[in-house]
Amino acid sequence: MKNLPLKIGHRGAKGHVAENTLESIKKALELGVDAIEIDVHLSTTGELVVFHDFTLERLTTDAGEIAMKSLKELKELRINGQFEIPTLLEVLDLIDKKCMLNIELKGLRTAFETCKSIQLYTETKGWNFDGFLVSSFNHEELKTVFNINKNIPLAVLTESDLDMAKNFAQTINAKAIHPVHHLLNKKSVRQLQKLGFEVNTWTVNDIETIQRIKTYGVDGIFSDFPDRL
Numbered sequence: 001m002k003n004l005p006l007k008i009g010h011r012g013a014k015g016h017v018a019e020n021t022l023e024s025i026k027k028a029l030e031l032g033v034d035a036i037e038i039d040v041h042l043s044t045t046g047e048l049v050v051f052h053d054f055t056l057e058r059l060t061t062d063a064g065e066i067a068m069k070s071l072k073e074l075k076e077l078r079i080n081g082q083f084e085i086p087t088l089l090e091v092l093d094l095i096d097k098k099c100m101l102n103i104e105l106k107g108l109r110t111a112f113e114t115c116k117s118i119q120l121y122t123e124t125k126g127w128n129f130d131g132f133l134v135s136s137f138n139h140e141e142l143k144t145v146f147n148i149n150k151n152i153p154l155a156v157l158t159e160s161d162l163d164m165a166k167n168f169a170q171t172i173n174a175k176a177i178h179p180v181h182h183l184l185n186k187k188s189v190r191q192l193q194k195l196g197f198e199v200n201t202w203t204v205n206d207i208e209t210i211q212r213i214k215t216y217g218v219d220g221i222f223s224d225f226p227d228r229l
């Protein structure tokens with residue numbers, strides 16, 4: 001049994017090393033996380049790439065939509081002038097079952113390829129479905145995963161409406177609900193857990209808030225500084 005709340009490295013260990021890079025994920029593993037969260041988009045050549053924003057300008061010297069670029073084009077870019085944009089498969093190979101992986105479906109049309117990758121790694125690389133958690137704000141993407149493979153654990157993200165998240169989570173038999181932390185209190189956490197959901201909350205970085213959120217009895221906390229958890 002793991003100690004709760006689970007320590008979840010947000011975009012790897014974003015507070016220490018550039019977000020959603022293999023180097024950030026390595027750092028999170030070194031810090032002893034229970035799980036790592038990453039965001040994925042689909043490239044024009046069909047690979048899932050690990051990146052948060054829909055557009056490239058905040059983190060690279062290029063601009064425009066990430067979903068309009070081929071993997072080759074994306075591999076030529078450097079995040080903060082230094083790090084490659086990784087593919088989902090590179091992240092899976094790096095983590096290699098050392099912790100759980102929360103794949104947040106950020107881009108559109110990411111569900112199908114995500115299911116394919118999870119199926120591949122459960123069939124050929126010794127991963128269990130429990131080693132994965134697929135989350136999204138996008139209900140259509142989550143429904144698609146649910147329709148393709150009922151073994152894949154799902155989580156519904158929300159930054160505004162716990163009730164709506166809960167109602168939708170019931171329709172896709174989700175394992176967890178992922179609310180932004182300021183939506184929660186002890187009572188709401190308990191209510192969601194009574195309905196059978198795990199509650200993992202984001203993104204909590206300062207020690208005082210971490211302490212307060214822990215008193216709510218959540219199952220997991222996402223942090224850019226997972227060592228503070």
Ligand code: G3P
Binds near residue numbers: 010039202203
């Ligand atoms: O998955 C938790 C959190 O990452 C959701 O928000 O914008 O950081 O992807 P964002």
Ligand code: MG
Binds near residue numbers: 037038039104
């Ligand atoms: Mg995310």
